[in-house]
Amino acid sequence: MTKHKYQVNLEDISEPDIPGKQRPAISFNVTCNDDLFHIIEKLEQSGIFPGQSAKAFGVGLKLFSQIMLENKNNPLFDEFAPAFGQFMKKLKKQNAPDH
Numbered sequence: 001m002t003k004h005k006y007q008v009n010l011e012d013i014s015e016p017d018i019p020g021k022q023r024p025a026i027s028f029n030v031t032c033n034d035d036l037f038h039i040i041e042k043l044e045q046s047g048i049f050p051g052q053s054a055k056a057f058g059v060g061l062k063l064f065s066q067i068m069l070e071n072k073n074n075p076l077f078d079e080f081a082p083a084f085g086q087f088m089k090k091l092k093k094q095n096a097p098d099h
Contacts, residue, residue, distance in 0.1 A: 003031045008063070032066050048094065 011025040039062060043054040068077055068084065077084075 003033065004035055006030050006032060006036060008059075030063060030066065032062055033069070034062055036062055046094070 007027060007029050009025060009027045012023045036059060040055050040058040043049060043058045046054075048054070049057050065084070065088070068081070071077065072081070
């Protein structure tokens with residue numbers, strides 16, 4: 001399976017409450033089984049989420065699910081994994097081209 005490699009950059013662009021207290025940007029690299037650009041495009045086309053929400057949802061969901069997949073034996077996910085699987089099936093069905 002092809003692994004896609006991404007660099008994620010996060011920068012606080014809000015006005016700082018206290019001058020000089022703005023957090024520095026962070027950047028990290030991740031590997032994902034899925035093409036995030038394709039997923040975001042499908043979410044935007046589906047109209048499930050308005051505006052920038054499709055991008056944020058797509059990136060957040062896939063980064064989270066990749067970590068969960070890589071740590072599937074972690075007891076933290078024991079109760080959550082079955083519900084997450086059902087959620088993903090529902091999302092894929094709702095996001096299907098004929099829907």
